[in-house]
Amino acid sequence: MAKLKTFSGFPVQNLSSDSTSVGQIYYNTTSGQFKAVKNGGAPIGTWASGGSLNTKRMAAGGAGTQTAGTIFGGDADGGSPRYGLHEQYNGTSWTEATDLNQGASYVGGVGTQTSALKFGGYSSQRWDLTELWNGSSWTELNEQNTARFGQASVGQVSTAALTVGGSSASSATSDVVEQWNGTSWTEVNEINNGRSYFGGSGTTASGLVFGGTPESGYTESWNGSTWTEVTDMNTDERYGVGSATSGTSTDALGFGGGYPTATANTESWNGSTWTEQNNLGTTRRNITGVGTSSAALAVGGEPPIMTNTEEWTAAAFEVKTLTTS
Secondary structure, eight states: OOOOEEETTEEEEEESSOOOOTTOEEEETTTTEEEEEEEOSSSSOEEEEOOOOSSOOBSOEEEEOSSSEEEEOOBOGGGOSBOOOEEEEOSSOEEEEOOOSSOOBSOEEEEOSSSEEEEOOBSSSBOOOEEEEOSSOEEEEOOOSSOOBSOEEEEEETTEEEEEOOBOSSOTTOOOEEEEOSSOEEEEOOOSSOOBSOEEEEOSSSEEEEOOBTTOOOEEEEOSSOEEEEOOOSSOOOTTOEEOTTOOSSSEEEEOOOSSSOOOOEEEEOSSOEEEEOOOSSOOBSOEEEEOSSEEEEEOOBTTTOOOEEEEEOOOEEEEEOOOO
16 A cells, blocks of 8 residues: 655645545645645535426436437326437537337436437336437347336446346346446346435446435445445435436436435535535436536426426636645
8 A cells, every 4th residue: 555645744645646526635646746626616516507308207318418418218297108208408408309219217328419328217017128329310229138117327338338226027126237338238246235216327347326215325336346335425315316427436426316305415426425515406306317527417307297407517626736845
């Protein structure tokens, strides 16, 4: 283990690149300098209203970025119909695009606005279907091994994803995990705590899942082969939590959720702890999340089922070089 450097008599962490954690003092081993991350803007991130969906819904899949996002599927009032509807966001407004081949809610989703992967979901039954969006149409691909809905989605591209947990025929809170390689799904090691309706972030080599039901703030990290329990979210009741779909395992964002009472709470993850941020403007659960931990969208949700879109902007920061004299 590398020996810690000391600054003004206090040991500080060694890092090979600059940190983004506001308030942290550390030693950059690459530049050979002591540094601190100073808040350069608002004390914490903020939500602002964005363009409304054309069709209100909850529990849709999502992919892309804050200025080039996409959502697909979802539920209408009372669970009927289960939509195949697909809308795309340009940073200001939503536009309808080609529908899914099979309408469903509580679907998984990863990728970009021009290359998105949809998997699982529920309409008349639990689905194992996988569909790929190529920028103009949806194509059915190889099915999951286990049909399910309410799974967590991990992945940033349409060729590499994890479908985690969810509600399957054998368990309402499954622990089964499958990995997508661009062609087919393969079962990999299970999560430690089976659950449904939860958030995900990261990649197939380094992922994170959090929240869900049974109502909890459980957080688990994935290193490419095994899952490890890490620090829980600050708010436990996180059924139907939204998550930034293009976040990482060390820089994630979770928002809303909760049952029977929904919450507006937003939390950011820095790789070791969750930090409370500014609340959503609208309390809700079963939210579709899009984007990164620094620039995300919270789309739709309930109760009641809504068209609301909110845009997240993380706190500004700057890295300052410190002197020991």
